[in-house]
Amino acid sequence: MAISKTEIEKLAKLARLSFSDEELERFTAEFDEIIAFADTINQSIEGGTDQIRSVGARMVSFDDLRPDEVMPSLPSEKILSNVEGYNGFFSLERSKK
Amino acid sequence: MNYEIVCGIETHIELATRTKIFCGCTTEFGGEPNTHCCPVCTGQPGSLPILNQKVVEYAIRAGLALNCKINTRSHMDRKNYVYPDLPKAYQISQYDEPLCENGYIELDSGKRIGITRIHIEEDAGKLIHENGYTYIDYNRSGVPLIEIVSEPDISSAEEAREYAEKLQLIMRYIGISDCKMQEGSMRCDVNLSLRKPGDPNFGVRTEIKNINSLSFIQKAVMAEAERQADILDAGGTIVQQTMRYDEATNSVAPMRDKENSDDYRYFPDPDILRFCIDEDKIEEIRASLPELPFDKLRRYVNDLGLPEATARQISRYRKVAEFFEGTLAGGASVKNAANLIVGTIFSHMNTEEEKELFAVRISADQFAELVRLLDEKKINYGVAQGTLQKMLESGKSVDEFIKPEDLAGISDEELESLCREAFDANPKAVADVRNGKDKAINVMFGFIMKKTGGKADIRKAEALLRKMIGHD
Ligand SMILES: [Zn+2]
Numbered sequence: 252m253a254i255s256k257t258e259i260e261k262l263a264k265l266a267r268l269s270f271s272d273e274e275l276e277r278f279t280a281e282f283d284e285i286i287a288f289a290d291t292i293n294q295s296i297e298g299g300t301d302q303i304r305s306v307g308a309r310m311v312s313f314d315d316l317r318p319d320e321v322m323p324s325l326p327s328e329k330i331l332s333n334v335e336g337y338n339g340f341f342s343l344e345r346s347k348k
Numbered sequence: 349m350n351y352e353i354v355c356g357i358e359t360h361i362e363l364a365t366r367t368k369i370f371c372g373c374t375t376e377f378g379g380e381p382n383t384h385c386c387p388v389c390t391g392q393p394g395s396l397p398i399l400n401q402k403v404v405e406y407a408i409r410a411g412l413a414l415n416c417k418i419n420t421r422s423h424m425d426r427k428n429y430v431y432p433d434l435p436k437a438y439q440i441s442q443y444d445e446p447l448c449e450n451g452y453i454e455l456d457s458g459k460r461i462g463i464t465r466i467h468i469e470e471d472a473g474k475l476i477h478e479n480g481y482t483y484i485d486y487n488r489s490g491v492p493l494i495e496i497v498s499e500p501d502i503s504s505a506e507e508a509r510e511y512a513e514k515l516q517l518i519m520r521y522i523g524i525s526d527c528k529m530q531e532g533s534m535r536c537d538v539n540l541s542l543r544k545p546g547d548p549n550f551g552v553r554t555e556i557k558n559i560n561s562l563s564f565i566q567k568a569v570m571a572e573a574e575r576q577a578d579i580l581d582a583g584g585t586i587v588q589q590t591m592r593y594d595e596a597t598n599s600v601a602p603m604r605d606k607e608n609s610d611d612y613r614y615f616p617d618p619d620i621l622r623f624c625i626d627e628d629k630i631e632e633i634r635a636s637l638p639e640l641p642f643d644k645l646r647r648y649v650n651d652l653g654l655p656e657a658t659a660r661q662i663s664r665y666r667k668v669a670e671f672f673e674g675t676l677a678g679g680a681s682v683k684n685a686a687n688l689i690v691g692t693i694f695s696h697m698n699t700e701e702e703k704e705l706f707a708v709r710i711s712a713d714q715f716a717e718l719v720r721l722l723d724e725k726k727i728n729y730g731v732a733q734g735t736l737q738k739m740l741e742s743g744k745s746v747d748e749f750i751k752p753e754d755l756a757g758i759s760d761e762e763l764e765s766l767c768r769e770a771f772d773a774n775p776k777a778v779a780d781v782r783n784g785k786d787k788a789i790n791v792m793f794g795f796i797m798k799k800t801g802g803k804a805d806i807r808k809a810e811a812l813l814r815k816m817i818g819h820d
Contacts, residue, residue, distance in 0.1 A: 261611070265611060311399075311621045311624075312623070312625075313401065313624070316401035316404060316623065317400050319403075321366050323372075324374070324384050324385050327385070330385045330486075336382075338381070339383075340382065340476070341432075341485075342481050342482070342483050343481065343482045345480055345482055
């Protein structure tokens with residue numbers, strides 16, 4: 252097992268999600284499969300994924316970083332087009348604890 | 349029971365870049381909500397953050413000014429937590445490869461407070477809680493910050509304040525932030541624990557979040573140290589928790605939100621390439637740093653002979669120091685220039701902010717002209733002060749105000765006969781000047797000033813005298 256039910260429970264708590272016991276079981280199995288699949292990447296690289304960062308990764312030099320020049324932002328209607336807005340704000344109804 | 353305070357400070361400073369850390373949106377303050385936003389800073393799927401060069405440069409400036417080692421390779425990490433001020437559910441920050449490490453700030457006592465690290469990260473959005481709703485403005489989301497983490501070397505409330513104050517001064521001097529605590533461009537979190545003197549182990553610590561003034565830092569450290577001491581004295585134990593300082597009651601109380609989210613699951617952000625900085629670049633940035641306030645202070649006292657209090661007032665503000673140094677470059681004397689700045693110019697500036705901005709209407713050269721008249725005793729201190737007031741109000745040069753009525757008040761004929769009198773009465777001085785002891789002419793100036801009660805136009809008198817001496 253790459254991941255345990257306890258870890259899934261902890262992640263759910265951090266993400267402020269709640270699951271039933273059956274859901275937890277199902278997620279644990281699914282996460283396990285997904286992580287096992289991702290782990291196969293490790294086998295295809297000598298030294299594992301850590302190597303990607305330390306040796307193989309491309310690096311940018313200071314000169315290639317983005318110049319500090321202002322670009323137009325999006326109109327706020329566009330920014331808010333997929334959410335419920337209120338007076339230009341994003342708005343969330345607070346959950347009662 | 350007596351305890352020793354063990355305190356470290358984490359400081360967030362907003363960098364004065366034009367654009368946000370990962371997108372081209374403006375960092376300008378204010379604006380209608382969510383108008384300084386784009387797909388990157390609102391965390392839309394598929395958007396790609398690109399690191400702002402100026403952020404890296406400013407962080408390196410900070411690191412160099414705080415005596416840090418600059419890492420030539422660095423990368424960004426994701427710090428995961430779920431809270432609506434971060435639209436991505438993670439903050440892009442730095443974890444195990446911060447830009448700068450191992451520096452220090454020296455306090456007046458000579459004690460050094462270690463700087464553990466400085467890293468760059470993005471600021472979060474602003475939340476307004478109202479009527480059961482949370483309203484979110486992401487204009488500040490993605491504004492660049494540096495976080496400066498000190499070692500737990502601070503051992504009193506006064507040291508805590510001095511550390512933060514020095515940090516603020518240095519950051520302003522190197523021009524990377526205005527560090528306005530009230531407006532949130534500098535915010536401090538204080539970690540504090542107590543231990544018995546000599547105990548090598550640390551006690552359980554608490555963290556006081558988001559303190560927004562220098563004096564509150566001092567008060568919060570005192571209040572929290574007292575609170576912990578009371579608990580320990582009563583045989584209790586300190587609970588590791590996040591606290592908030594309440595200025596109204598001058599007390600520290602536990603904070604409720606974000607409590608169990610301490611597991612940030614940092615990992616390298618796969619969207620942002622690791623970056624490297626050449627040693628040459630670092631040296632270039634080092635060379636561009638101004639002389640720092642404490643170095644200036646030392647120089648003003650040791651080399652220029654200014655009294656420490658005056659030197660401190662001038663070196664504290666970069667623009668004032670530059671004005672002062674410009675005045676000296678214009679030939680003015682140290683003492684008169686410094687006294688007129690602190691005594692007269694500062695009397696027009698009531699707030700720290702005004703001194704920081706130092707928006708005077710005259711140039712250092714114009715000021716130097718005035719100070720030189722005083723140095724050469726052509727005017728007295730009172731006249732200099734009055735004239736300076738008028739110059740500051742009008743932005744006009746000294747010749748607009750120092751007229752014959754200030755300098756002379758006597759006619760040309762009178763001046764000529766006075767000069768003749770001075771010439772006749774001081775044959776030795778005349779001879780000395782003729783023999784190359786030019787300073788001897790001051791004897792005749794003194795004679796004329798005494799006769800006229802300081803009213804004579806000494807420049808005119810000098811011309812006349814030199815003609816008589818045959819040394820013009
Ligand atoms: Zn943006």
